[in-house]
Structure formats: structure tokens, C-alpha cells
Amino acid sequence: MSEKTTEITLLLRRRTLAPEPETMERHLTHAELIEHHGADHNDIHSIEAFASEHHFLISKIHVGARSVTLTGPFSKLAAVFGAPHLPDSLKEICRRNPRP
Numbered sequence: 603m604s605e606k607t608t609e610i611t612l613l614l615r616r617r618t619l620a621p622e623p624e625t626m627e628r629h630l631t632h633a634e635l636i637e638h639h640g641a642d643h644n645d646i647h648s649i650e651a652f653a654s655e656h657h658f659l660i661s662k663i664h665v666g667a668r669s670v671t672l673t674g675p676f677s678k679l680a681a682v683f684g685a686p687h688l689p690d691s692l693k694e695i696c697r698r699n700p701r702p
Contacts, residue, residue, distance in 0.1 A: 605675045605676060605677060606675070606676045607673060607674065607675060607676070608673070608674070608675075608676045608679060609661060609671050609672065609673050610671070610672050610679050610683055611662075611669050611670070611671045611672075612649060612669065612670045612671075612672065612692070612696045613668060613669055613696060614641040614642070614645050614646070614649070614668040614669065614670065614695055614696055615641075615642075615645065615668070615694075615695055615696070616639050616640070616641075616668060617638065617639055617640060617641065617642045618638060618639055619639075620635075620639045632666070635666070636665055636666040640665040640666045640667075640668055641665050641668040641669075641670075642695075643665075645695040646663060646665070646670060648691070648692075648695060649670045649672075649692070649695070652689070652691060652692060653672050656674070656678065656682055657674065657678070658672040658673065658674040658678070658679070659672065659673040659674065660672060660673075661673045
């Protein structure tokens with residue numbers, strides 16, 4: 603029996619903090635919001651290198667949502683990301699977002 607493949611989605615830090623809406627002169631377009639407050643491309647490259655090093659596939663990248671989804675064998679993902687562990691190389695660019 604082959605091992606089950608699963609996904610894990612990493613939520614990355616914002617490039618910069620989003621402004622308070624009441625302090626803005628105008629609303630940002632979707633493209634401006636992504637450009638200024640989406641994921642930093644260097645952070646995405648770091649995740650790509652990490653995924654390659656651990657033989658995980660990247661199944662989704664969403665710059666605006668600041669998320670990268672990795673796919674791999676359950677046992678390998680659990681060994682690397684098992685709660686409450688987050689690899690040191692990713693602690694600065696990912697944040698924990700526990701679900702209720």
C-alpha cells in the first residue's frame with residue numbers, strides 16, 4: 603500500500619502592514635493591494651527552495667492571499683511540520699494560524 607499524499611498550506615507574512623481604511627485617500631485596486639501587501643517574492647522563493655530540499659511539491663501559490671500549498675507524503679509533512687513544530691528556516695516568514 604502506498605503512503606497517503608496530503609497538503610499543507612503555509613500562510614506567509616505580509617510584505618508591509620495594510621493601512622487602516624479610514625486613513626486612506628482612496629481604495630486600493632486588487633493589483634495594488636497584492637503589490638504592496640501580498641507575499642514577498644523572496645519569501646516565496648525561500649519556500650520553493652525549502653520544498654525542493656524536502657522533496658515536496660508546490661501545488662498552489664497565491665501571492666495576494668500570501669499562501670503556498672505544499673503536497674507530499676503524510677509522514678514526511680508530519681515529520682517536518684508536526685504540531686507544534688515549524689522549521690527554524692520558515693519561522694520568520696510563516697505565521698501560525700490555529701483554527702478553532
